[in-house]
Amino acid sequence: MGRNTRKRRTPLAAKVVAGAAALAVGGGGLVWANFHASAHEEGPAHHRTRSAAAQVATIDCPDVGQQLSGVPDRARGEVDGELATMDSQITEAYQRLATTRRAQAGDPRFVQNTILGPLKDRRKAIIDRIQLEIDRAGGRADDNLDQLAGCQGRPAEQPQNGDGQNGDGQDGGGQDDGQNQDGGQNQDDNGNGAAGPVADDFIDINDVEPNSRDSENGLAANGDGGSTGTFTTDCGVNENNLFNSDNLIAAPGVDNGAHHVHDYVGNQDNDAFSSDEDLANADTSCRNQGDRSTYYWPVLRLQDGTEEFDANELGGGAEGNVGRILKPAQAELKFVGNQQGDVVAMPKFLRIITGDAKSFTNGDANANSSWSCTGFEDRQVTDKYPLCPEGSQVVRTSNFQSCWDGQNIDSANHRDHMAFVQEDGGCPNGFQAIPQLQVRLVYDIPTPTVENGQVRNPYAVDSFPEQLHKPITDHNDFINVMDEDLMNEVVDCINSGEDCQ
Template sequence: MNRRPDGTPLVHTRPARIALAALVLAATGALTVTFVSGGGRGTADAAASLDQFVPIEKVPPNVRDPQPAAGGSPGRFTVDCGTNGNGKFSPDNPVAQPGIRNGAEHVHDFVGNLAITANSSDADLDASGTTCRNGDKSSYFWPVVRIDKSVRNDEQVRQALAQTQPTVVCPSVGKRLRAVPTGARGTIDRLLADLDRQQAAANQRMTASRGRIDAAFNREVVDALRARRAATIRQISSTVTASGGNQPGLVSLVECDVSYDDMHARMPAGAHRASVTAAQAANPRIQCPSVRDKLPGVPAGALAEVNRNLDELDRQLSEANERLVTSRGQGGPAFVDNAILGPLRAKRIAVLDRIAIAIGRQAARPQGLDAFATCTLDQAPGTPGSAPTTAAPATATALPDPQGPDLELPGNTGGIVRPAQVLIEYRGNPVSRVVPMPKFLRALTGDAKPTSRGPANARATWTCSGFADRLADKYPICPAGSQVQRVHDFPGCWDGRNVDSDNHRNHVAFADRATGACPQGFRAIPQLRITVGYDIPRDVQLKGQYALDSFPEENHNPFSDHNDFVNVNSAQTMQRIATCINKGKSCS
């Protein structure tokens, strides 16, 4: 059986593929358009093509666990965080696209941490509430699954891609900086401008791939940009530190990505609407103006106080976003304005005033900071308290906000299927003891973009209950009475130093599939596995009418399944997890 570089099996019912089709469009020469199909192909029946679906019985057994050794850690610790009954949905990805609003370009289910958004700091996460019964404040999130009984029109995808100029998207460093000392402000501004120029140069290179997807070219552009950004961001951090400031954690902002989100704007918003009515799914978010990038250089004597107040602004926003989740359905149309946005504005005015006073004691007091006090609510139209919005124009490059009660996006439509079961478990290593994960460790598994980035990190995740010995990279068709399942295994090895890395992957690694041993220089940690199960009607499965939310260029590719995680367990809880696993017990 063919395997990927990480040892996971490639499962196919016909020859290997990344995308399900590669077409050549004749127009001023041959324009290569790579795309993946979802459901039907624009014909009269959505069941006309089932290329992405496979009866699970036809998938050969391919899951083989290494034999445990005497020095292994055979225990298991489970956490009950629910099934997203609170309805915390978001198109943010705080791990892979930190600081980028709607960065996922599709909607995620979130369980665990209630406050997390793309902009959450570690302190915000630590102060949050949680859906987990044991107090675990970690965040676990994955793309939603939808049922859409209308026809999926691949021609619209081809046409949208043919008109799309891919762009390079990078997190903003300026908006995440702590207070910059006065003496470093000029240098930092120059380095931030360098980052902008680097991104602009990468975007200029991307014009060579207009209307097509070239994974090798994309990797070349992003890898070169990452190297330049990493050097510049290290210089920003060292400059702030050398001037008496404190600037940790910028490594998470190094990685950029190639985006085809303009495809969303070029596909009709009503391309195919849901015929399935789901429970109210829309989850609003509060957006506040950034303050960190608006401040002047801060005198040395005011740095600590300004940083405390900047952190307080972040905490206030996270608290407000958490309250949106926990107070859902309370009050009338004005509840959010009166109970959340109004008090938030008052608290922000007080904090912004303290920042101005702290700077003003030793330098010119900054004026007009109160202009950044008012926050707004992002909410899909048609829900209580929402403001009307308009669809993104055809020339827009930004992803429109999710629309309506099902948080629909162009290309990602239909009723969201709520998980029937979510099993979160931390498992041991077959050949060694595990050490506790560090707090705030970020990790991801799978790859949301195997078409535009290549398949090296993608993983087969799909199966049915009762078929734990096999995983498919296609949507499974399950026997009657069996659940559709997604099994997400995270890396179980850690480099012993870092909680993140410049590509969000290099600080962790998968154990050897055959032996279970970690790579040299890595230590075994509790290995996270998340199993999500769905009760999807069998006729929907047979007709190919359920699909994963995805980036536009993936068009619901089942091989783009992925899952993300931020560890916010306390040190004591994580030690308890490791001890349980090392003793071979089953705990919760």
């Protein structure tokens, strides 16, 4: 399977992580440098996962980027680069956590003294640089950002409260039972160890209550009133095999800024170094050539032992994203209206991120995951992967923020310029209703088998290494690159109550 092969620069931070995350890949599973051994079992053709919640720890760091506001435009690039370096530091610390189990077993302060303490110092240095860059550009940096430097380690099963208060916490899970030491065997992993998923990450769709998800955070904005039309754009399912682990919105100019791989449909010039001009002049996979918008989401993988094209690369197998990449059988991209009134045109190059790739450690404040099965879409689950019955397909749904501040195509934390509708379906004061993007992805996936705390042939969303492939980390990204005529057509269709494509 191919990938985006556009030549690009490799920043120093990426090279550092590449060296620090030197990992061994064998049998289709990631071996985090002796943190665990492969638990692939010979015999029946199954890739087996055992629930490893009690043994697995992860790194929990406050998300500095989400706390930023008022960053001057001319400081944005430098600040985004510094935040990407922070992500790389967390990846390196997580890898260190996963490869020092013997030392952790012998010293209860090992994680704090050798991993979390130095990580705090490095994060503090970056926060200082961020504050300086903001001040130099004429802004005023938040003096309290220093409080976000400290991280903590915690067991994977520990509930995440998202309060961001952690300071110098103990490792909270660095110990193991002595069976998972350096060079030792751990029979409680799936050949992907700490990266997951585990049995507790799955649920039978029949066990999900119908209509249990409320109307907040991105469910359909339009109703019987207001603007009731729709516009559907057909951009395929990534037949061109455009993959990379960049994130043009959150980490522009940074190679491997996402630390996980994305599917791309629509715009075909889409990597960390693409300018707005590049996007405007690019080819598109959309049937309507006036739509050069960028639509992208983290890939799903089936952990069946397949070594993909990126098995040894950052963003792929070298960062815990292993197995066969699954393209959607369907990718439905639809724009809908607003319950309270008409919508206005989106500005060109508007950027929207929905969901939170770090919601396992950040908490669910910005989470917007929604999983289901065909034939059961009145049952939506946010923090589990669904187990679908025979003949049913897995469904991922992302309904984007649809209220725009009327001024900015982006913001310092990539969120403040957008908002979800309020309970009455209207936009907050100062925001205007724009067409709401709804993305529905349907996958043919063999249903994993969960028995006795074990899951065979699990599937999972690509994620940052420390997020452990939790389903709540699912997210979706969009950059509007429709030409003016097409955007006006979208608005007219929605406001007039028509269904167009």
